[in-house]
């Protein structure tokens with residue numbers, strides 16, 4: 001079932017009822033400055049050979065006990081064992097049904113058992129099946145290896161975190177995780193669905209970290225990647241405006257961003273540190289799109305199974321060709337990174353070098 005369809009049916013009704021009244025309790029508008037703003041989720045080293053490998057899972061849409069989820073669990077296990085990454089980031093829609101906490105615990109068990117640090121950027125569906133976003137995030141944070149920090153006072157959402165990749169002279173990369181939340185009710189548009197958007201408090205939080213890292217790096221921006229679930233509106237423009245666009249991967253679905261542009265992309269441009277915006281959400285896209293501004297739009301590879309729409313496995317293609325992950329490899333002392341898609345079973349596709 002297409003995401004748009006089921007939102008109109010059941011889930012949207014749930015969202016409307018549960019999200020509309022107020023911001024989540026972890027998003028108190030008070031306290032603009034606090035120790036929370038300074039918190040770093042993890043500082044990770046390169047390997048002895050000077051490389052660092054990151055695996056991104058997205059949209060596992062897991063339902064414990066549901067056979068339609070089996071391949072999602074196999075995909076996660078296979079990627080961890082096959083790639084042996086140094087960091088794992090799940091960009092949300094971890095679960096897609098009840099019991100939601102048990103579902104999260106089950107699909108994240110391979111991460112928890114891996115001994116590898118990992119983090120999540122929650123998706124819009126992760127608080128739609130009984131538990132609050134705070135309770136889901138608390139359960140996830142309690143699992144071994146999770147480096148996400150507690151929700152920060154005054155910052156909208158839960159899964160906002162910074163992970164640093166440390167070189168010989170300090171941080172060489174920053175991985176920013178934003179909580180793109182679920183849905184929002186806009187005045188005058190009460191009957192229309194609207195995905196939530198990155199709020200001013202999150203922009204300020206990112207800007208503070210970005211400026212601090214630059215100040216500690218001889219006033220040079222520290223290259224960064226931004227991970228969150230729902231893509232930004234600018235991806236639509238990038239698709240339209242770039243006649244000579246560089247696009248590698250599957251582009252089988254229109255992006256579904258929020259209706260609201262809250263300025264995160266402009267802030268990325270001003271700060272000059274974010275090389276790539278890495279999202280999930282649109283299951284039938286797994287491409288790298290090089291925008292004219294130099295910021296890359298990157299989709300993860302759908303890591304789920306058959307609890308939700310997915311059309312990357314066209315007729316005649318084995319189910320193992322549907323589910324996968326995206327891999328990023330960084331090299332100490334070198335700008336940019338290499339990224340590719342890895343399918344369940346080990347096949348690698350779409351190798352792109354970002355300078």
Ligand SMILES: [Fe+2]
Nearest residue numbers: 059093281283
């Ligand atoms: Fe999804």
